[in-house]
Amino acid sequence: MTGDDTPHPPRLGPSHRAAATEIPVHLMFREQARVRPDAPKPASQAKAKANAPLPQSSAGRRVPRGDERLRERRGPVLPGWAGAAVGGLALAGCAALLWRTGALPDTLVAAFGATPHPYQGLRAQDYPPLAFLGIVALLALGGLGRGKVGHAWVLTLFGRYRGTVRRTGLVWVSPLLLRRRVDVRLRHWRSDPLPAVDSGGLALQVVVQVVWQVRDTARAALAVADHTEYLAEQVESAMARVLSQLPADAFHEDAPTLRDAEAVGDALTRMLAAETEAVGIEVFSAQPTRIEYAPEVAAAMRRRRIAAIDAKHRDSVLTSVVDAVDDTVNRLTSRGLVELDDYERKALVKDLTVAFYTGRGE
DSSP: OOSOOOOOOOOOOOOOOTTOOOOOHHHHSOOOOOOOTTSOOHHHHHHHHHTOOOOOOOTTOOOOOOOTTOOOOBOOOEEHHHHHHHHHHHHHHHHHHHHHHTOSOHHHHHHTTOOOOOOOOOOGGGHHHHHHHHHHHHHHHHTEEEEOTTEEEEEEETTEEEEEEOOOEEEEOOTTSEEEEEEOSOEEEEOOOEEEEOTTOOEEEEEEEEEEEESOHHHHHHSSSOHHHHHHHHHHHHHHHHHTTSOSOOSSSOOOOTTOHHHHHHHHHHHHHHHHGGGTEEEEEEEEEEEEEOHHHHHHHHHHHHHHHHHHHHHHHHHHHHHHHHHHHHHHHHTTSOOOOHHHHHHHHHHHHHHHHHHHHO
């Protein structure tokens, strides 16, 4: 010990470990590229990409518009008891007229407790009331029908729309009107796996579930040949347009993808609702329930996804190791425990990095 009795902390020399793996330290601590003041920060760029909405459909496309004159309105309908009462009275009038002329069998008349009359034949003045009462009974009883819950009748006369009947129970509708039953219940439709492609051209298979209901029965029955088939075709068309705007996966960047089920479902619902409004269909939800790669590319994309997950894991481990090494070296030097020159500092960083990384790997 010299004249200066103050003990100095030991100087740590470079550690020479034969089994240590050479790690290019200068690559981990190299200076980042200078960012211009007016350029956005990488974090803000990633956040902007993640929050970016789905691209909207082209303004050049025209949404189909239905005939404004074809709107659902209430059709002519009466309570069923009124038709039954009129029909019963007409039949009773016919029976009374035939009983007075003696045309009814005696056994039938006796069954009702009436006195039979001798048959004298039908006179000419008896035919008009019989014909009138018969027509009234035929129209009154022929117009009776049973309205079901969740169904409606679309009425037409000689090809012209006359109204819609949504009443349930026993109702009377003119037998001269042609009736067409339409299901107005809340319905859902689940598609088979449909082919599609993402923005990168990769083949996909998508299953879509649609919740919908007929709102305008006139348009659903008369504006299109088959509104259910029209809906299925529009689902496939809208799905192809929405899915082709984004990639299925973004392996090496933080960007919006088709895995965001809520955003994809909202875009598909809006587009499908606009396409089906012209035929009287209201779409509540159109949600892809499964988005998978086609069999010919599924294996390759699975390997790519595993590689991306492994690379992200390695990057996170290396980041935590570098932070731990930096914190350790700063603590040693700031507290005056060691004094290191540039060469010794690099050697210490290398040894600590190897030790920490090996420990994390285990």
